[in-house]
Amino acid sequence: MPDFAWPTAEDRSLIGKRISRLDSPDKVSGRAKYNYDYHPSGPMLFGKVLRSPHAKAKILSVDTTAAQKMPGVEAVEVIQKIGGTVQWAGDEIAAVAAVDEGTAEEAIRAINVKYEPLAYLVSDAEPPAGSAEAPGPMSEDDVWDAIDNQMPERQFLEYLKEHGVSFHPEEDLLKQFKGDGASDAILDALRKAAYHEPSGSGTRSPYQKAAATTQGDPDKAFAEASVVSEGVYGTSVITHCCLESHGSTAEWPDKDHLFVHISTQNVSGVPSQMAEPLGVPAANIRVHQDHIGGGFGSKFSADRWDITAAKLSRKAGGRPVRIMLERDAELKVAGARPSAYARVKVAASKDGSITGWQSQSWGTGGPGGGGSPPIPYVFSIPNQRKEHTAIRNNIGPARAWRAPNHPQAAVITMGALDDLAAKINMDPIDLWLKNLSLTGPRQKVYEEEFGVASDLMDWKQKWRPRGQNISGNVARGLGLSLHTWGGRGHASQCDVNIHPDGSVDVKIGTQDIGTGTRTTLAIVAAETLGLPIEAIKLYIGDTQYPPSGASGGSTTPGGVSSSTRRAAVEAREALFAKVAPALNATPEQLECKDKTVRVKGDSGRSLSWKEACSKIGAVPITARGKNPDKEHPPDLTNSGVGGVQMADVEVDMETGIVKVRKMVAVQDCGLIIDLKTAESSCYGALTMGISYALFEEKVMDQATGTMLNANMEFYRLAGYNDIPELVVHMMTGKGYDERGVIGLGEPPVISPGAAISNAVANAIGVRVSYLPLTPDRVLAALGQKAGA
Amino acid sequence: MRAFEYASPTSTKQALSLLGAASGGALVLAGGTDLLALMKDDIVHPKRLVNIKEIRELDGVASSSLGLRIGALTTLADLADNVNIVKDYSALADALNEAASPQIRNMATLGGNLCQRPRCWYFRNGLGLLPKDQSGKDLVATGENRYHAILGNDGPAKFVSPSSIAPALIAYGAKIRLIGPNGKRELPLDKFFVIPKTEDQREHDLKRDEIVTEVVLPPAADLKSAHYEIRQKDAFDWPLATAAVVFQMSGSTVQSARVVMGYVAPTPWLSEEAAQAIIGKSISEETAKAAADAAVQAAKPLSQNAYKVQLARVAVKRAILKAGGAA
C-alpha cells in the first residue's frame, strides 16, 4: 500500500511555508463573487419577508389578498401556521416575490396580520431567587417550539435523553416534525425518549434550573482553604453580524430540479436539509457557492427564508428568487451567541494551588434557553459544585458562534483565577503555571507556550501588581488566558484527476469560508505531486463534487487535507505505474519532485511532468480520497490543541475607555499546512476578540421586545484604529508536526475576551464583571472600588 | 424605500416653490447621508425630495472682516480644509476632523449636519422621537437610555442632539440664516435647536418649507478655543460627550467664555454656569475642574446614564485645558 503519511520536514517544499492565500487577489479586486453578487441569466425576482413586530404573539390570521393582487407580485407564501406562536421580534410571517425590491416591500406592507400579543421576556439579568423550575418532559408543543426556535441539535438530543417526553410521538407526527425541519437524529431520539406524565401547572417559568453537579468534596475544600476568592463574571449576548448577510437565490430549471446559490458553511449538507420541506429528493438539488462573506457558525443550515425562496420560485414558475437578509434582520434573527454569567468562588491554599470551585451561572440562548458553559474551563479543579439556570426568553435563536461556549467559559474561569492571583499577590503567570497539572493532556504545550508568550509580551519586565501602573489618567495593565479545542478533521471526500496533457484538478464539495481552504487544498495536492501550486486547478463549492463536511468546529483543514492527500497519493501511484516502464524502473522506485517524475537517487532517469503524463493514455487518472479512512493509514488528522494569549491595555481612568495596546497569541495546531494563513487565522480571531471584548452587545428593549441596535452604528464592531499590534506565534516542529493536521478556526478566538478583561482588572485595580468592557461599566466598577 | 418624486432646482426660489407645492410632503435633500438612511428605515417617507445641491449660491466659504460666511452646501471635508478655519477656528477644525468618517465627510453638508435627525435608537426603530408605549408611558425613562440626555431631559424629549459640529459653531457665536416663502431670517445658532414637547414638533426651528442658506461665524483670530470629544471607538462612531470652549483672554485671565457641550441634551448645551465659573480666572487644572463641575451641576441622569455626567465633566475639563495650551 502506498505511504499516505505526511512528508517529513526535509521532504516538504510547500507544506508549512508562508504561502499567500490564493483567493486574495480576487477578493481585493472585487472579482470574487459572493452569493449576493450572483445574477442569474434570466430576470430575477426579489423576495422580501414580513417579520413579526412582537417578541411573542399568537398568529390569528394572515391576509395576503391585497399583496397577491399587486402588479409585479409573482408569488406569495405564508410561513407561519395560523394559530401558531412567534417567539421573537423579527420572526418570519410571510414572504413575497416581486419584479423589484420596491414592489416586494410594498407588497409585504400590504399583508394584513392579526396578532394576539403575549407576555415575553428579553432580559438575561440574573434570575430572581427561587424563580427557577426544574425541567420537565417535552410536550408536543414543546417539540414544535424547539424545532421552530431552532434549538441546537445537541442540546435538543441531550434534553430528550435526560427528560423524555409527555406525549406519544406517532410516525405520522414525526413526519410532520421532519417537514418542519427536525433532523433524523432528533426523530430517532423522540422515538426512543422515555415517557413521563406531563408536569404540573402548564405555564412555564422562563428560568430553568439544571441539576446541580458536584465533584469531590467542595464543602471540605472551602472549609479548609486558606484563601477564598469571589467574583462575578460574564459576557453579553452578541450577534454574528456577517458582512454578507444570510440568504440565497433559488431557481427551478425544471419542475423537479432546484438550483440554489446560498451563503453557507455547509455546501454538501444543504440538499438534504431542503429536500423534505420542499418534497424533492436531495439528489435533485444542486447547491453552489463561490465565496461567502462570513458565517462564524451561523450558516450551517438552509434557513426558513431559504426554503421560502425556493417555494416562491416554484410558485413563480421556477424563476430565480433572491432573499438576502437586510442588515437589521441579519442582526435580529440570523444568530446570536448565548450569554453566560456566573457568581464564582475559588478555594486555594496560600501558595496558589486551587482546590475548590463553586459557581452559580445563568445565561440565555433565546427561546431554547441555552446550555451551561463548560466551567471551570480547562482546569479540572478537584472539588466543585455548579448550578446553572437557563433563561428561556424571546431575543431570537442562538447559533453556534466560533468555539461555542468556550469564550464565555474562558471569561468566567480565567477572570476568577486572575482575581485569586490578585488576592494572594501572585503574578498570574505563576498562578497558572502552579496549577497547570489540572489542565490535562496539554500541560506541556501550555508550559512551552507560556514561555514564548511571556517573552513576546515582555511580561516579566512590564507586569505590575493590580492598580500600580497608573500615570496621570492612564492606567496600564497586562492579562492572560489559555484555551483548548478539538479540531479533528471531518468526513470528507476528494477527487484528484491527472490528465494526459499534464493538467491536474482537484474536485471537492467543501467551501472556503474565508479561512484559506482553497490554499490548503492546492498546497497538499501540489506538494504530493511535486508541482507548483499554480499547476493545481481547484473546483470547490458545489454539490457536483464529492461531499465534504460542514466548515465548523475547526474541522475543515484536517478533513480536506486528509482526503486530498489520500487522493493525490493514489493518483500519483497510478501515474508511477504508467510511467515506470519508460524509465526502466519499478513504480516503487519513482518520485515526483520539481515538476518531474524521476527515479529516486538517479537524477539521470527523469521525465518532465508533461512527458510523464503523456504516458497515461486516453483516459485521465482519477483517484478518490477519503477522511476518515482506516483502510488507508495513517490517520492524517488529530484532535486537541492549546493556546495562550496575553493582552496589554490602557484605560483612561476618567472616561473608562479601554484601548488594547498589544495582543500576543501563541497557538499550536499540529502540522501546519500554510503558516501564513494559520497566522492570519489568529490575527482575525484577535480582531474579533477585541471587538467582542470591548464593543459588541445585542441590546434588547424589554418595553418593546425588540433589538434596539440592529445596525452597524450602535452594534459596534472594532474598526481598523481599534486594532493594535498583534503578535502571533505558531508552535511547530517536533512534538507538534507529527500530530497531523488540526483545525484552527475556533481556538484563537476563545481567549481574547478573558485576557483583555484580566488586563483591565490589572490596570485599574478592580474587576469589571461583564463584557463588553464599555465606559459605563468601567466607571461603575471604579466607582464601587472608590466607595468600598 | 418607498417611492418618491425627485426635483432638482437650480435656484432657491424654485426650491421654495417645490417645497411648498407638495404641501408638507416634501423634504430638502443635501448630501443624503442621513436622509436616505431615514427613508430606508421607513422613519420618514417624503412624497418628494427637493435636491438642493444644484443651487450653486448655497456652496462655499466667504471670508471678510466680519468673519466667515459658510454656505449650507459646503461639505464637512471642504470646511475642514478651509485655511481660515484651520487658522482661526481650531475648535471647529478639530470637530470637523473627528466627525463621522472621511467618506461621510465628503458627502455631508454643513446644512445637513445641523438639520440631521437624532440617532436615538427608539426614534430610528420607528417608535417616535418622544417614544411612548400604548399606555403613554415614556419608553426612554425606564428603558435603554445609556446614550440619552442628562441635561434638558425634564420633558418628554430625552434624545441627544446629534451634531458634533454645532457645539463648536455655537461656542464661536455662530448665526444661522434661513429662507422661506416669507423671506429670509437670521437667528443665533443655539436658538435654532429647540426641545420638542410633542411628537409633531421638530427639534429645529425650521419650517417644512424653509431652507438653511448659510452659517455666519464672527471673527475669532484673537480667541482661544478648543474642542474635546469622548468616543469609545477611534473612528466611525458617535461621541458619548463633547465640549467646545471659546475664550476671550486678557493676559492670562479669561475675560469672556462660552462653553458648549454636545450629546448631553436634546440640543447643544450652552453652559452659562461653566462660563461664569471660569471668567476672571486663569486656566489651570483646578479652575478647569471647577468649571467642569459647574457644567454638569444641573445634570439629572436617567436610569442607565449616570456615567455620562462624568464623561461630560471630563470633556469640559479637557477642552478648557486644551484651549489653555495643555496638550
Ligand SMILES: Cc1cc2nc3c(=O)[nH]c(=O)nc-3n(C[C@H](O)[C@H](O)[C@H](O)COP(=O)(O)OP(=O)(O)OC[C@H]3O[C@@H](n4cnc5c(N)ncnc54)[C@H](O)[C@@H]3O)c2cc1C
Ligand atoms: C456612521 C456615521 C457617523 C456619523 N458621525 C457623526 C459625528 O461624529 N458627528 C456629526 O456631527 N455627524 C455625524 N454623522 C452624521 C453626518 O454628519 C450627517 O449625516 C450629515 O452631516 C448630514 O448632512 P447631509 O448633507 O448628508 O444631509 P442630508 O442627509 O441630505 O439631510 C439631513 C436632514 O437635513 C435636512 N436638510 C439638509 N440640508 C438642509 C438645508 N440646507 N436646509 C434645510 N434642511 C436641510 C434634510 O431634509 C434632512 O432632514 C455620522 C453619520 C454616520 C452615518
